[in-house]
Amino acid sequence: MADHFEPYGGQVVPEIALKRVKTWVDQYPKIAHQHKDSEGRHPKITLFYPGEEYDPVILDLIADLCRQGLGEVEIHLHHDNDTSHGVSEKLKNFKETLSQRHRLLSKDIKTGEVKYAFIHGNWTLDNSRKDGKWCGVNDEIQILLETGCYADYTLPSAPSDTQTAKINSIYYAVDDPMRPKSHNTGVDARVNHLNETDLLMIQGPLTLNWKRRKWGILPRIESGVLAADNPISKLRVALWVKQGIHVLDRPEWVFIKVHGHGCQEKNMSYLLSKGFDELFSILESEYNDGKNFILHYVTTREMFNLVKAAEAGEKGAPQDFFNYRLVPMSNG
Numbered sequence: 001m002a003d004h005f006e007p008y009g010g011q012v013v014p015e016i017a018l019k020r021v022k023t024w025v026d027q028y029p030k031i032a033h034q035h036k037d038s039e040g041r042h043p044k045i046t047l048f049y050p051g052e053e054y055d056p057v058i059l060d061l062i063a064d065l066c067r068q069g070l071g072e073v074e075i076h077l078h079h080d081n082d083t084s085h086g087v088s089e090k091l092k093n094f095k096e097t098l099s100q101r102h103r104l105l106s107k108d109i110k111t112g113e114v115k116y117a118f119i120h121g122n123w124t125l126d127n128s129r130k131d132g133k134w135c136g137v138n139d140e141i142q143i144l145l146e147t148g149c150y151a152d153y154t155l156p157s158a159p160s161d162t163q164t165a166k167i168n169s170i171y172y173a174v175d176d177p178m179r180p181k182s183h184n185t186g187v188d189a190r191v192n193h194l195n196e197t198d199l200l201m202i203q204g205p206l207t208l209n210w211k212r213r214k215w216g217i218l219p220r221i222e223s224g225v226l227a228a229d230n231p232i233s234k235l236r237v238a239l240w241v242k243q244g245i246h247v248l249d250r251p252e253w254v255f256i257k258v259h260g261h262g263c264q265e266k267n268m269s270y271l272l273s274k275g276f277d278e279l280f281s282i283l284e285s286e287y288n289d290g291k292n293f294i295l296h297y298v299t300t301r302e303m304f305n306l307v308k309a310a311e312a313g314e315k316g317a318p319q320d321f322f323n324y325r326l327v328p329m330s331n332g
Contacts, residue, residue, distance in 0.1 A: 001043070001260070002074075002204075002257055002300055003046065005047035020263050021061050023268065023272070024263070025062070025065045028045070028065065028272065029068060031043075031276050032280075034277070034280075035280035035284060037297045038295050043297045044071050045070065045071040046299045047072070050121065059073075062104075063103065063104055066328075066330070072104070073098060073104040074116055074117040074119070075105075075118050076118075077090060080133060083137065087137050087140060091149075095114060098116075103329050106327060106328050106329060107326065107327060109323070109325060114148055115148050115149070115326055116150065117149065117151050117152070117300045117304070122162075123162040125181075125183060126138065126181050128162040128164075129161060138176075138178060139175060141182050141183060144199055145197075150326060151200040152199055153204075155201065162181075163206075164181070164184045166186060168205060169186075169201070169203050170200070171189060172201065173186045173198060174198050175198075175199070186198070189247045189311055190248040191249035192249075192313045202255065202307065203257070204223065204259060205239065205245065205257075206223050208220070208222065209222040209235070209236070222239050223259075224257065224258040224259060225260055226260035226262070226267070229266075237279070237282050238286075247311060253306060253310060283295055296319065301326050306324070308325045309324045
């Protein structure tokens with residue numbers, strides 16, 4: 001679960017932003033503690049916090065949720081008409097603040113480098129809107145790599161024009177610093193093929209839902225969004241599983257990344273009252289029989305570690321590799 005966690009969404013006053021987060025940190029643990037995966041681990045959520053909304057009080061509250069083992073924090077950013085230097089400084093400064101002030105993000109176990117995952121605000125990664133709004137930086141993928149980004153989790157974004165041609169994939173984007181949307185295509189992650197130079201893209205499911213139609217005629221887009229206006233259902237979860245997103249030559253490890261805007265009141269009310277409970281209940285009853293399916297709740301960091309273990313040709317159960325390359329900053 002990769003949430004675009006925006007407490008100040010709608011340009012609310014600090015009191016409302018704080019109230020939103022307090023509701024989250026009070027209610028989410030109560031729900032998560034009622035559910036477990038195949039190893040007895042509770043559901044984890046990765047909160048992608050916007051750098052432009054930095055609030056130390058709120059980040060301390062979220063950090064406490066993470067220390068309970070129920071989630072992790074990564075970087076989200078909204079920007080417009082930016083420059084290469086500008087976005088680089090924003091990312092480096094926010095990374096430093098999260099890691100040093102709040103002991104969030106992760107570090108490479110070999111180099112000690114602070115690393116982060118990324119979601120681009122408005123889905124406009126690498127200046128991918130046709131009109132150039134909400135970014136402005138054609139070499140953004142290279143900047144992400146230079147500033148310590150371990151993977152991007154922005155996609156899918158359909159029906160936006162920021163959606164890539166490549167879907168339902170785990171792949172590497174090769175940056176063309178002179179042109180936008182370099183991640184439109186890429187090279188699939190594959191067993192025994194390590195890539196340490198390009199930006200890893202981990203996409204969520206994208207397909208059509210023919211059982212949920214617009215105007216009773218057109219199929220609606222299924223993009224793994226967790227929102228009040230698109231309730232969780234067995235059909236939706238089955239569509240996510242059916243896409244079979246995986247590292248090539250390791251099809252038995254199916255990666256499902258869903259997303260949402262959980263700090264919007266409407267979504268928050270739905271998710272914390274019944275949405276999350278329904279989602280976890282479906283996963284645990286339908287996809288955790290120990291034979292056909294074995295369920296693992298993971299953060300985006302742990303998902304990245306599994307990709308890297310698969311690329312290295314490692315053999316074993318997924319839980320053997322949750323800390324394969326990156327560990328939380330709070331570990332030491």
